[in-house]
Amino acid sequence: MRFADSGRYRRLRRFAGTLFLSALFLSTLLPAVGMMPASSARADTLSDIQQRGLLRCGIVDAGEGVSYLDSNGRWQGFFPDFCRFIAAAVLGNAKAVEFIQVSYVTRFDALEGNGFDVLVGNTTWTVSRDTTRHIAFTHPLYFDGQGFLAHEQSGWTSLSDLPNEPLTACASEGTTTIVNLRDIIETRNLPISVLSFQSIDSVTDSFLSHDCDLLTSDRLLLVALRLQHGDAANPFTLLSDVISKEPLGPAVREDDPRWFDIVQWSIFAALIAEEYGITSTNVPDFLNSAKPEVRRLLGLDPGIGAALGLSNEWARTAIEQVGSYGEIFDRTLGEKSALKIDRGLNALWRDGGLMYAPPLR
Known part of the structure; x- marks a missing residue:
């Protein structure tokens, strides 16, 4: 059978198809919404x-x-x-x-x-x-920016003073410090290995016991650590380098x-x-x-x-x-x-x- 107004027929068919697709979309969406976890709701x-x-x-x-x-x-x-x-x-x-x-x-x-x-x-x-x-x-x-502490007896005042021999830098895990340190080691081809710890106390203890040649962190923390742990018997130097931006x-x-x-x-x-x-x-x-x-x-x-x-x-x-x-x-x-x-x-x-x-x- 052929409709006299074939254009109208085509429009009706397109409209019916649109309704079907909309119903199909809603039938799949609504159960998913119902299964969304409570945590997705806005908190107060x-x-x-x-x-x-x-x-x-x-x-x-x-x-x-x-x-x-x-x-x-x-x-x-x-x-x-x-x-x-x-x-x-x-x-x-x-x-x-x-x-x-x-x-x-x-x-x-x-x-x-x-x-x-x-x-x-x-x-x-x-x-x-x-x-x-x-x-x-x-x-x-x-x-802030990331910097480095060194033992004053090393005589280093910047990374350019580091000797061309294996060195160790201590840093805290779970921080941008590790990423920044590895980036600069690679880009400047520095002979530094990374020793990481889960707490700043462990990082500091390792540096104080000279297990690390350098301690690296936000410069704000380094100033605090130098005040807290540095003394005449064991003075520290804050190197001049700032290797990152740390907001x-x-x-x-x-x-x-x-x-x-x-x-x-x-x-x-x-x-x-x-x-x-x-x-x-x-x-x-x-x-x-x-x-x-x-x-x-x-x-x-x-x-x-x-x-x-x-x-x-x-x-x-x-x-x-x-x-x-x-x-x-x-x-x-x-x-x-x-x-x-x-x-x-x-x-x-x-x-x-x-x-x-x-x-x-």
Whole structure:
């Protein structure tokens, strides 16, 4: 049988075929959606923290000034203080932190497995970590580079001074340090073998016992280790070489964009406070400020906190209890600390550094 309007017939047939394919697609898609794991649902980290009354902060023992346990068993240093800053912003209490110690090897698995809410430490943001792990990196807290420690008696001040004979360099497993070290060994044809350990303590012990000619890590850690372990009897030299870029900072799970925003804007709030000269001791002096960004930062003009799910005074509370970025840096790593590290790349943008916060509006 032949239809008089064959064009209309063809259109109807195409439409019927489209309906069939759509039904077939849905019949295969819907069961798959039903079988998706619960973990694929969007998390609500903020609500979990508020119900718990504690921020769980993953931390690595990285040495004095950086992140370490003091004689009273309390975490101290640059990175622990930023855990406290986030806790103050979220819970109104900088002391409401549970520090969970992890190693360089276990930190990402622990974060992905919900072992803690945020990883804060000398963790490098790289493309492989950003794309192959279920984690997201916020704005860096510290811009660093990989360097080397040598025993002063060697007389070396840079890699160009190394003798053309077999040498050993110690490094921590689970870090970008290993990859960078192997890259430079290959590209510069250096006679260096790599000895790796799961903890920075084991790396340090091996270097102190002269099992390694070099110790390599982020320069921030090397300065801390030199202060902690170097002395007149066993002095160390920090070589002049910087062989990599190491943007260090917090990481969170990638399933909660609001929590990512809270952690990131906590960092920005600390930077903005420094830009305006706001510190933990002078907040009252700014409560009558006419500057719009200062008023938003301190919660005088509401709105920013609500967008994050926080109180209007979230940033003010954190600044009052912990301080601005500059305060935290100075007392843990800078001029007021034993390390005396120059701000360098970690100065504000207006002072020649890389620290820059987007507008708070």
